[in-house]
Amino acid sequence: MxxxxxxxxxxxxxxxxxRAGAARTQAxxxxxxxxxxxxxxxxxxxDFEVAFQSSTGTVQAVRKASFxxxxxxxxxxxxxxxxxKSTIASAVIGLLPGTGKVTGGKILFDGKDITHCTRKEYExxxxxxxxxxxxxxxxxxxxxxxxxxxxxxxxxxxxxAKGSEAHKVAVEMLEHAGLPDAERRAKQYPHEFxxxxxxxxxxxxxxxxxxxxxxxDEPTSALDVTVQKRILDHxxxxxxxxGTAVMFITHDLGLAAERASYVVVMHRGRIVESxxxxxxxxxxxxxxxxxxxxxxxSLSSQRLSAGVVRxxxxxxxxxxxxxxxxxxxGRAGEVLRAEHLVKVFDIRGAKGEKQQLRAVDDxxxxxxxxxxxxxxxxxxxxKSTxxxxxxxxLDATSGEVYYEGVAASTLSKTDMFEQRRKMQPVFQNPYGxxxxxxxxxxxxxxxxxxxxVGTRGEREKRVAELLDLVSLPRSxxxxxxxxxxxxxxxxxxxxxxxxxxxxxxxxxxxxxxLDVLVQAQILQLLADLQSELSLSYLFITHDLAVVRQSxxxxxxxxxxxxxxxxxxxxxxxxxxxxxxxxxxAAIPGGSIPLWVGD
Amino acid sequence: MKRYVGRRLLQLIPVFFGATFLIYAMVYALPGDPIAxxxxxxxxPPAVRLAIxxxxxxxxxxxxxxxxxxKGIFTFDFGVTFSGRPxxxxxxxxxxxxxxxxxxAIVFESVFGIAFGVFAGLRRGGVFDSTVLxxxxxxxxxxxxxxxxxxxxIIGVKLGWLPVTVDRSMSFKSMLMPAIVLGAVSFAYILxxxxxxxxxxxxxxxxRTATAKGLSRPQVVTRxxxxxxxxPVITFIGAxxxxxxxxxxxxxxxxxxPGVGGTMYKAIFQGEAATVVSFTTILVLVYIFTSLIVxxxxxALDPRIRYE
Numbered sequence: 060m061x062x063x064x065x066x067x068x069x070x071x072x073x074x075x076x077x078r079a080g081a082a083r084t085q086a087x088x089x090x091x092x093x094x095x096x097x098x099x100x101x102x103x104x105x106d107f108e109v110a111f112q113s114s115t116g117t118v119q120a121v122r123k124a125s126f127x128x129x130x131x132x133x134x135x136x137x138x139x140x141x142x143x144k145s146t147i148a149s150a151v152i153g154l155l156p157g158t159g160k161v162t163g164g165k166i167l168f169d170g171k172d173i174t175h176c177t178r179k180e181y182e183x184x185x186x187x188x189x190x191x192x193x194x195x196x197x198x199x200x201x202x203x204x205x206x207x208x209x210x211x212x213x214x215x216x217x218x219x220a221k222g223s224e225a226h227k228v229a230v231e232m233l234e235h236a237g238l239p240d241a242e243r244r245a246k247q248y249p250h251e252f253x254x255x256x257x258x259x260x261x262x263x264x265x266x267x268x269x270x271x272x273x274x275x276d277e278p279t280s281a282l283d284v285t286v287q288k289r290i291l292d293h294x295x296x297x298x299x300x301x302g303t304a305v306m307f308i309t310h311d312l313g314l315a316a317e318r319a320s321y322v323v324v325m326h327r328g329r330i331v332e333s334x335x336x337x338x339x340x341x342x343x344x345x346x347x348x349x350x351x352x353x354x355x356x357s358l359s360s361q362r363l364s365a366g367v368v369r370x371x372x373x374x375x376x377x378x379x380x381x382x383x384x385x386x387x388x389g390r391a392g393e394v395l396r397a398e399h400l401v402k403v404f405d406i407r408g409a410k411g412e413k414q415q416l417r418a419v420d421d422x423x424x425x426x427x428x429x430x431x432x433x434x435x436x437x438x439x440x441x442k443s444t445x446x447x448x449x450x451x452x453l454d455a456t457s458g459e460v461y462y463e464g465v466a467a468s469t470l471s472k473t474d475m476f477e478q479r480r481k482m483q484p485v486f487q488n489p490y491g492x493x494x495x496x497x498x499x500x501x502x503x504x505x506x507x508x509x510x511x512v513g514t515r516g517e518r519e520k521r522v523a524e525l526l527d528l529v530s531l532p533r534s535x536x537x538x539x540x541x542x543x544x545x546x547x548x549x550x551x552x553x554x555x556x557x558x559x560x561x562x563x564x565x566x567x568x569x570x571x572x573l574d575v576l577v578q579a580q581i582l583q584l585l586a587d588l589q590s591e592l593s594l595s596y597l598f599i600t601h602d603l604a605v606v607r608q609s610x611x612x613x614x615x616x617x618x619x620x621x622x623x624x625x626x627x628x629x630x631x632x633x634x635x636x637x638x639x640x641x642x643x644a645a646i647p648g649g650s651i652p653l654w655v656g657d
Numbered sequence: 658m659k660r661y662v663g664r665r666l667l668q669l670i671p672v673f674f675g676a677t678f679l680i681y682a683m684v685y686a687l688p689g690d691p692i693a694x695x696x697x698x699x700x701x702p703p704a705v706r707l708a709i710x711x712x713x714x715x716x717x718x719x720x721x722x723x724x725x726x727x728k729g730i731f732t733f734d735f736g737v738t739f740s741g742r743p744x745x746x747x748x749x750x751x752x753x754x755x756x757x758x759x760x761x762a763i764v765f766e767s768v769f770g771i772a773f774g775v776f777a778g779l780r781r782g783g784v785f786d787s788t789v790l791x792x793x794x795x796x797x798x799x800x801x802x803x804x805x806x807x808x809x810x811i812i813g814v815k816l817g818w819l820p821v822t823v824d825r826s827m828s829f830k831s832m833l834m835p836a837i838v839l840g841a842v843s844f845a846y847i848l849x850x851x852x853x854x855x856x857x858x859x860x861x862x863x864x865r866t867a868t869a870k871g872l873s874r875p876q877v878v879t880r881x882x883x884x885x886x887x888x889p890v891i892t893f894i895g896a897x898x899x900x901x902x903x904x905x906x907x908x909x910x911x912x913x914x915p916g917v918g919g920t921m922y923k924a925i926f927q928g929e930a931a932t933v934v935s936f937t938t939i940l941v942l943v944y945i946f947t948s949l950i951v952x953x954x955x956x957a958l959d960p961r962i963r964y965e
Contacts, residue, residue, distance in 0.1 A: 152869055156860075178874065186871025193869070198862040201881050203959055212880070213870040248960040264870060 099170060100127035101304050102151065102272055106164035109146050109155065120146045122328045123164065128272065128304050135307035135315035135336070137351065138325035139574040140545070144308045145194075147325075148274045151306075152189050153181040169271070187217040190270035190303075192294075194277040196257035200249040206233070206260045207245030210267055217268040229267070236263035237293045253438070255286040262294055269301055276308040283437040283601045288645040291318055310574045312355045313604075314647035316340045324348050354579035393464070394562055394595050395426040395449070395482075400458035402444050402619075418444045419455070420619035424612075426563065426595050433598040433610035433627070435642065441619040442599045446565050449597065450484055451475060480510055483556035487568035489548035493540040499526075499551055500536035506558045525554040529584060546577035553584070557592075567599045582609050604646045607631055615639050658956075658963075665949050669942075676941040677730075677934055681723050684930040726934065736931030738924075744935045747920060752939070755916035757827055758908070759901040762840035767894055770844045774851025774890075775883065781856045790852075793845035805838045805911040822913045835912040839905055843897050850893060854886035861885075888958050895951030899944040 109121040121143040128134055136144040149155050151166060153176055165174040173184065185191075193199040200209060210229040214220045220228045226245075233241040236259040249257055258278065265273055275294065279287035295318065298305050309315050315322050316336040323333040324347065332345040343349045402419040419441040426432045434442040447453040449460055451467065460467040462478060470478060483506075486492040493502050500522055507518045523533050529550040540548055549569065556564050566585070570578045586609065588594060598610055606613055606627065613630045615622040615638065623636045634640045692701065692709050701709075710716045714725050729736055735744035777786040796804070812834060813821035823831040858864065859882050867881045906918030917936060924932035956962045 154865055154868060182871055182873055184871075185869050191866065191869035193862060193866050195862060199866045201863040201867065201885065202961055203884055204880070205960075209867075212867070212872060212876075216870060216872045216876065250961045261866070264866070268871070 098129050100167075101130045101132075101169060102128040102306070103167040104147065104151075104164070105167070107147065107150070107166060108161065108163035109143070109150055109159055110162045112158035112160070119162075120159065120328050121150075124325070124328075124330050125164075126323050126330065126333060128306055130271065131299075131302045131304055132321065133298070133305040133307065133319045134321040134323060135309055135319035136323045136325055137309055137312055137315045139310055139576050141327075142325040143328040144325050145276055148191075148276050148306065148308050151272075151274060152185055152191060186213050186270065187219075187268045188270050188272070190265035190268070190273045192258075192261050192265040192273065192275040192278045194280065196254050196261055196282070197249070199261055200252075200257055202249050205246055205248055206252065210245070210260065210264050213264050213267040219268050229263075232263040232267050233260060235297065236260065236266070237289075238263070254282050255290060258282060258286075258290055259293075262290070262297070266297060266301065266303065270303060272304045272306060273298060274306045274308070277310070278307070279314075280309070280311070284603065284645040284647075285437055285642060287314075287647070291647075311647055312340065312351050312575065317647050324351065350576065354575045392428045393425050394428045394462075395597075396424070396461040396464075397445070397449065398423050398459050398461070400445060400448055400460070401456045402441070402448060402453065403456045417619050419448070421458075422614070422616070422619075422621055423458075424614055424624070426597060426612075428562070428595055429589065429593040430611040431589070431596040431598055431609055432612045432614065433600060433606040434614045434616055435600060435603055435606055436616035437601055439618070440616040442616050443567055444619075445616075446484070446567050446597065446599050450482060450565055451479065476510075480506075480559040481561050482563045482565065483559065483561040484565045484567060485549070485552045485556050485569040488572055489545050489552055490540075490572075492552055493548055495540050497539070498536065499538050499540070499543075502540070502551060503555045503558055506555060510559060512559070521558065522554075525557055528557060528588065529554045544577075545573055546581060549573060549577075549581055550584070553581075553588070557588070560592075561594070563595045563597060565597045565599070568601070569598075570605060571600060571602055578605070585609065602646075603631075603642050615642065662949070662953070665952070669945055672941065672945060673938070677727070677938050678723060680934050680937045681726065681930060682719060684925075684928065684933050685719050685722070687925075687928050689928055722930075726931065730935075730938070735935040738929055738932055739927065744931050747932060748935060748939065751915060751917045751920040751936075754823075754827065754914050755902055755905060755909075755918065758832060758836055758839060758905060758914065758916060759898060761829075761832055761836035762843070762901055763894060763898055765836055766840035766844035766847055766897070770847030771851050771887070771890065774848040775855050775878070775886075777848070778852040778855025778886070779859060779878065779882075781852075786852070789848065793848050796841050796845040801838060801842065801907050802911060804841050805835075805908060808834055808838055809911065835908055835914060838911070839901060839908040843893075843901070847890060847893060851886060851890050854889060855882055858882045858885045884958065888955065891954050891958065892951055895947050895954070898947045899940070902943055903940045 104127070105125050107121055107124045108119065111118045111120055124143070124147060126134070126136075136147060138144045146155070146159065149159070150161060151168075151173075153173070155161070161174055165172050167173070168184070168188070173180070176184070200206065204212075207226065207229050210232055211225045214225045214228055214232075219225075230241045230245050233245055238244050238256060238259045244252075244256075249260075252260065262278070265275075278294065279290055282290065291314070294305075297303075305319070307315060307319050312322075316339070319336055321334070322336040322339045324331050324339065324345065326345075326347045332339060332343065332348045339348060340352060343352050400419050400422045401417065404416045404418050422441070422445055424432060434445060436442045444453065448455045462481065467475075467478070497505070500519075503522045503525055504518050507513065507521060512518065513521065522536060526533050526535060531547060531550050531554070535543070535547070535551070540551070543551065552569075553564075570581050573581060582605065585596065589596065596609070598606065600606060610627045612624070613627050614624045615630075615636070617638055623630065623634065623639050625635075630639065631643065634643060692706055692715070714722050717725070726736065733745065735748070737743050738747060773789055777783075777789045780786055809821050812818050819834045820831045823835065861881075864877060864881050867877050872880070902917065903921075905914075905916060906922055908914070909916045909918045917940075921933065921936050924936070
């Protein structure tokens with residue numbers, strides 16, 4: 060089936076890369092065996108165009124997009140935010156947001172034109188024929204209804220089951236979706252679920268009525284890598300068992316290549332390239348695809364170093380190794396040491412032994428000047444708690460933190476205030492960590508004002524410098540966080556952290572909310588800043604791929620304990636613990652060798 | 658949950674004593690001499706004055722007077738007015754009027770406020786939405802008595818649909834107009850609150866997911882938009898019931914209703930401590946109970962809220 064599928068996939072008219080008799084299409088284009096009927100596409104998108112009405116005029120979100128999905132096939136639409144990939148997905152189930160309008164082309168589902176369906180026709184299609192697994196599991200379940208109710212609702216609305224029968228099927232569905240103890244779990248509310256469990260419930264909902272096509276819109280980008288892998292594996296199993304076609308929407312090429320047989324790359328509303336996933340990954344033709352592949356944070360990535368140095372010596376050894384040879388200002392020397400940190404939380408409502416949670420359990424490490432230490436672990440591993448203790452936002456139950464040899468607990472309040480200048484955080488969510496009511500200037504200037512640095516004019520000059528440093532235009536000062544993109548906001552957060560000339564920057568999942576390309580840019584910026592200002596970084600992340608690109612030393616944490624420590628190179632080349640190996644294996648597309656440049 | 662309710666009920670005790678004492682002390686501190694006022698221009702003979710002071714313990718210090726009063730309350734003796742009428746009787750006369758009026762007003766403002774708010778919120782920026790927004794702003798801006806007199810004149814006098822004042826039997830028909838006037842401002846607030854909440858929730862991710870599940874539009878609206886939107890609205894309505902009970906003076910005046918507001922007003926002017934404090938005590942209790950019920954409803958509507 061699959062072989063024949065790809066053969067007749069409509070080649071995009073807009074595709075800028077011409078593949079005259081390319082091996083790519085040839086390879087899969089074995090003509091269908093005699094007697095086997097050419098399968099009809101399940102979904103056919105033809106010259107499709109969507110535009111949004113905005114105050115400044117019409118914005119074309121999708122331009123002349125064409126592709127097909129065959130029954131049982133899985134394809135991935137890849138692109139950065141704003142590329143129009145989610146818009147296509149929304150259009151297929153008639154849920155274009157806001158002022159979005161189809162301005163051209165058509166969508167055929169099962170041979171029927173569904174481009175301009177009425178509401179009733181869409182209602183008949185949604186759920187039963189086309190299912191959806193949305194992006195953010197935490198916000199996509201209604202907080203006031205039980206999980207079971209929300210699955211049941213889909214069954215009843217599509218006449219799959221009724222009454223107590225519906226309840227039974229709903230529990231089965233949840234079980235299928237890989238939710239342990241489904242009967243009890245069905246009675247719980249979304250806030251009692253972790254993100255991964257919510258996503259399983261949503262997969263259960265998406266597949267509840269056995270649709271022919273499942274749209275998975277960034278189904279796991281909000282989840283930990285290991286959870287992501289388990290969920291995608293499971294989704295894969297379910298859909299292949301049910302013969303469901305899957306349309307993945309993702310910004311992660313690695314994930315796309317691993318999970319889909321066919322990849323469609325979108326850029327600024329156009330499909331720039333499409334083809335079998337391995338081909339695209341290993342032999343990209345369009346410049347944009349090449350950039351995407353290069354930015355993909357898979358295992359083949361190298362430790363990023365400052366752009367200047369890299370230009371001189373490509374393939375330079377990692378910093379950790381290069382220490383002896385002396386890396387300019389980056390002289391080794393302890394800047395921060397943590398010894399036997401323990402943090403115990405009391406759990407409300409629990410009794411006896413369970414009353415206490417050892418969130419951090421005997422963790423020790425040292426950060427040397429100008430290097431990066433990464434703490435890796437899943438949610439709940441205690442990595443963020445460690446960061447909060449270092450920043451002085453939480454008190455450790457026991458253990459001690461030394462800043463340049465001075466124990467933090469011996470510092471007075473005023474010393475601690477001074478100490479905070481030397482250590483600044485950048486948090487995960489660039490949307491949440493900047494005050495939307497403050498201009499960018501105020502955001503960056505605030506720490507200077509609090510620490511009474513300079514006069515008004517001096518502070519203004521400093522803010523301008525900082526904006527230069529993070530490659531933002533000075534005109535950004537007068538704007539507000541809401542007007543910036545995610546990557547720009549994270550640059551502002553970095554500028555704010557740099558304002559007081561800190562020595563250490565704590566980056567708590569600072570790039571995990573960003574698109575691959577933006578992520579790569581920010582990581583490069585951080586590497587440049589590190590060598591320029593000889594900063595030390597503490598990188599808190601769940602994403603090993605990012606660690607590989609940015610860390611010198613690594614600590615793997617699980618359930619508050621240190622699982623493994625080592626230099627980045629050693630750890631990846633020769634992981635000692637099974638858990639570390641699992642984490643490495645969970646990196647999407649990690650096993651696929653990528654194109655490494657011309 | 659039971660413990661939570663128990664704790665809230667226990668909180669009643671200090672609130673009860675605090676509120677009654679505060680009010681008692683304030684009335685005590687009011688300028689003017691109520692006994693002298695009883696005598697009119699001629700003045701009371703000193704012997705009569707002494708007798709009255711003795712009967713009402715007015716010769717004792719404040720705290721003793723207050724304790725006497727408390728003792729009375731616990732035996733359901735709220736004291737008597739200066740004219741010798743038991744306060745209990747006065748309450749029995751006034752409260753039914755106000756209670757009926759307030760309940761009718763609550764029902765009116767909730768039903769129409771929520772219904773209009775939902776329609777406006779679902780079609781934000783539409784004709785209905787814009788019209789309703791302007792009208793609600795008008796209702797909030799115009800004083801209650803203006804609305805009252807306008808309705809009286811148009812519906813009562815010109816059209817003759819409803820009686821201009823209430824009748825003794827408290828008939829639904831005669832109470833309808835006062836209830837609408839009393840609830841008018843809150844109706845506008847509820848409408849606006851519901852509209853904002855509905856408009857906000859309608860764009861929530863889970864609403865999109867619910868639609869993607871194949872639910873029909875009415876199902877999506879009632880199950881996924883309405884319930885979530887009602888949570889803050891319920892809080893408002895609960896707090897409003899208390900306010901309507903005590904704050905209906907103007908409306909009661911316009912429609913000649915012998916309710917709590919008017920009675921309190923008169924009692925305050927005459928310095929009748931017993932009446933003022935008794936009425937206030939009841940109103941404080943009403944406030945406390947409605948806020949407890951609101952909190953419990955809150956938990957019923959939003960499973961994320963759990964009381965321990």
